Amino acid sequence: MLGIKRMWHQRIIFSTWWLWIVLLWPFPSSAKVVDRVVAVVNDQVITLSELDQAAAPYYQKFLSRSIDPTEREALLERIRHQVLQQLIDEELTREEAKRLGIKVTPAEIESAMENMARENGLTLSEFQERLKAQGIDPQEYRQRLADQLLRLKLVNVQVKGRIVVTDEEIKEYWKKHYVSGHKRFFLQQIGFLVRNPSEEKKKMAKAQAALKELEKGVPFAEVARRYSELPTAKDGGDLGYFDLKDLSPEVREVVKTLTPGEYSGIIKGPGIIQIIRLKALDEEVKKPLSAVKDEIRRKLYQEKVDQRFKQWLKELRSQSYIEVLL
Template sequence: MNTRAYYELQAAQALFEKPCSALDEAQTRKMRAVAQRYLSIETAVLGSSEASGVCLPPGAVDEAFGEIAARYDSTTAFEDALDEAGLNPTSLRDALARKLRVDAVMARVGARVPAVDATAAEIFYYTHLERFRTPERRTARHILVTINEDFPDNHRDAASARINAIAARIAQRPERFAEQAMKHSECPTAMNGGLLGEVARGQLYPELEAALFALPEGGRSAVVESELGLHLLWCEQIHPERTVPWAEVRESLCKRLTEERARRETRQWLEDLLACAQAGS
């Protein structure tokens, strides 16, 4: 069956990022089980009353076909992969059309769920306020001098002398921090004046986090060592912890809750459909 071959090809890639022919015995069993599950879902969905009248938009199959073909280095490589999977361009298009119809039916089922209105979303917001709190963040820049005993300029003593000289220049003229980062930092952020962006706790090495979150707004650290090397930090701005106001999340929350409701409805519909199919088999 062309559709089975397509789902086996998809399962092999999704599970193991390999063609079917490269799977070992255990992987093949797993791949075939997943492909069979996909095939059972397809059969049940396309046989449902909800599938009646579902049509694909013009060009949908061609677009899906092109996306798959684009994963390969050449047309020959693509055709070889299809041949190895027991497919050809025509049978692949047929399988894609069925798969896209399944997606369209599932979308139809989800779309019949009524949208979550602002009142329901606001109740959810105020009963789950902890979900709308953003942690304290700090806009920071840093300068890095690495320690590497394989290079004379990066021996510990040399690296320490270099970063202390940078720190001395910045102490005289703090506004030169970004300039000094561009000239001397050995981190890719040097290209942007050492900018780390808005940083929350848990994103930096522990030594850097401790130093950064101990600084006042506008403060600069002493030399800090991490496993990367020696750093200087500048806390440009502190963004305090806050609860995102209802007005800011109203639209996106209504949309998200509606999507979650639609996913639950679709999942339940599919489970019921498969249970009926199994009972009737």
């Protein structure tokens, strides 16, 4: 707090001195301010020229097309404000890295430049010429790379060690993005036909006897062969695969609640009393989990790193003196 007060005291002295200069010095009427401070970050400043230099690629991308002057000015301000926030974060990152003794060497920066050139299918000199053609100073680009490398090193120190991606998270992501959602149900059945109302009591008793056998742990296929009156009895009650839409309403509602290996209670329907077991559940899969597990882990890990880094930056901002003068 004392440092902030001293800073403001210095500003008051500076402002007073500058006011006397303005009053006494005969400036030409056409004089222009060529640069000014747009943000203060602790004891460092960010100037308008630095901001415009960092924002130049965005100006070129978004302001090169013909647009209304009013809209152009509004877009220019939005770009400046967004890029300024990035510059503030980079300054905070540099200061924290300095405090922790984290550095980026010239060799690391040069290696990163060469990698960028290689990824674009260019030699280093060709890559630098392309940067110049786009209005980007290669040295400024090197500084941007240095800031990115510094951030990566900070992430390793402050963030990565605290992040874990579980197998359950990977499986949930896979289900959401690699499974189509189309399900097919392999069903087994123990059934009793009710041809007229007088048979219902007798058939219900048989169904209850079969259910008791299942509750004792007797395999479903064995109970089906012994009790079921349907043609599927000889196959252990196997009915095959069905979509939900192909099932009768009373069976559909029960099957939706079953997990593979579970069987239902007694289900009464028109002309039939039955017990249903869900033997297997198949879902249409774009790629098997084993084929994409590592890819998903990396993606989820990076998402967590980015999220944690943003939170860390937010905490760092709350502990820093930041003033935006744009």
